[in-house]
Amino acid sequence: MNRVICIDGPSGAGKGTISQGIAAHLGWHLLDSGAIYRVLGVACQDRGIAWDDSREVVAVARDLAVNFTPGDDGVRVTLAGEDVTSRVRSELGGKGASAVAVIPEVRAALLSRQRELAIEPGLVADGRDMGTAVFPQAPLKIFLTASAEARAERRYAQLLARGESVSLPRLLDDIKERDARDSERAASPLTPAEDAIQIDSTALSIDEVLQKVLGLAVDRGLGMRGSD
Numbered sequence: 001m002n003r004v005i006c007i008d009g010p011s012g013a014g015k016g017t018i019s020q021g022i023a024a025h026l027g028w029h030l031l032d033s034g035a036i037y038r039v040l041g042v043a044c045q046d047r048g049i050a051w052d053d054s055r056e057v058v059a060v061a062r063d064l065a066v067n068f069t070p071g072d073d074g075v076r077v078t079l080a081g082e083d084v085t086s087r088v089r090s091e092l093g094g095k096g097a098s099a100v101a102v103i104p105e106v107r108a109a110l111l112s113r114q115r116e117l118a119i120e121p122g123l124v125a126d127g128r129d130m131g132t133a134v135f136p137q138a139p140l141k142i143f144l145t146a147s148a149e150a151r152a153e154r155r156y157a158q159l160l161a162r163g164e165s166v167s168l169p170r171l172l173d174d175i176k177e178r179d180a181r182d183s184e185r186a187a188s189p190l191t192p193a194e195d196a197i198q199i200d201s202t203a204l205s206i207d208e209v210l211q212k213v214l215g216l217a218v219d220r221g222l223g224m225r226g227s228d
Contacts (some may be wrong), residue, residue, distance in 0.1 A: 002139060003028075003122035003222060006130035007213070009144035010179055010190060012151030014201050014209065018144060019126035020070035021210045026124070026217070030068040031117050032075050033127030033134070036110055038088045039066045041096020043079055051099035054106075061100075061109035122222065128182065131193035139220050142213055143192035146202040148175050 005022060009015045016032070023030040040061050041051060049056045065080040077085045087093055100106050114134050117123060125134065131141035146154075152172040159166040182190035192198055197216060201209050 002118075002137060003120070004118050004135045004138040004140075005122070005124045005213070005217060005222065006135050006138045006141040006193070006196075007124065007126050007144055008128055008130050008132070008142070008190075008192070008196070010128075010146075010151070010175075010182065012155050012175060013144045013146045014154075014206065015126050015142075015144045016075070017206055018142075018209050018213060019124045020075060021206070022213055022217070023124040024070045025210070025214060026122060026222070028122035028124050029117060029119060030070050030075065031114060031123055031125040031127070031130075032068045032077070033114060033125060033130060035068070035075070035077060035088055036064070036066065036114065037097035037101045037106075038093040039077060039079055039084070040064060040100050040106070040110065042084050042087050042093060044100065045096060046079075051096055052103075054103050057100050057103055058105045058109050061106050061113060064110070064113050066113075128190050131196050132191065136193070140216055140222060141193045141196040142216070143196040143198045144209070145198065145200055147200075148172060148179065150202045151175050 007015045007019045007022070016034075019030060019032075022028070040057070043060050043064060044051055044057055047060065049060060051057065067078045069076045069078070075085070076083060077088045111134060114125070118135065125138075127134070131138060131143070149172060152168060152175050155171050155175070156166055156168045179190075199209060199212055
């Protein structure tokens with residue numbers, strides 16, 4: 001099944017929001033690859049498997065029964081039919097992700113598992129290496145970006161809305177540092193696929209980006225405007 005739309009890009013570019021919108025519009029499945037390591041950590045915890053037990057963690061990764069569903073309040077994550085959204089997004093979920101991600105064989109197992117999620121009617125894959133490593137044959141690859149300043153301001157507004165005390169200059173520094181790490185890492189560095197279409201969302205609204213991506217999907221026979 002080759003009906004896959006990849007939406008890659010740096011943190012804060014809006015790829016999560018756009019991916020959810022496209023998946024909901026087309027009625028397609030959604031892959032939030034940024035959360036899949038967190039889901040694996042939760043799955044291991046539920047089975048009583050230590051995060052550093054390489055053999056058992058890899059076995060869980062190969063058969064991870066995960067599903068991502070776009071909604072008005074974000075992506076809902078289910079594991080074997082159970083809603084684990086809050087656990088996946090928690091601090092403990094982050095610790096689990098960090099622990100299992102250092103196991104070399106886990107990456108290969110999750111790569112295969114992510115590819116298995118590309119089922120009918122189609123898949124919108126949100127991540128950093130979807131178009132380069134996971135779905136290199138996808139018919140539509142988007143690399144969504146925005147200036148570091150715009151991404152920092154978006155994150156600043158989100159955190160303020162949650163009542164958190166944050167520093168905009170520090171957020172900007174963090175984003176620039178993360179960009180450098182992501183682009184320079186040896187394994188699947190953050191870079192556009194050769195055939196990716198780059199969209200700069202700095203001066204665009206969410207709806208404008210959605211319409212651009214939907215238009216490209218229509219051009220490739222992957223959907224119709226106004227479809228439910």
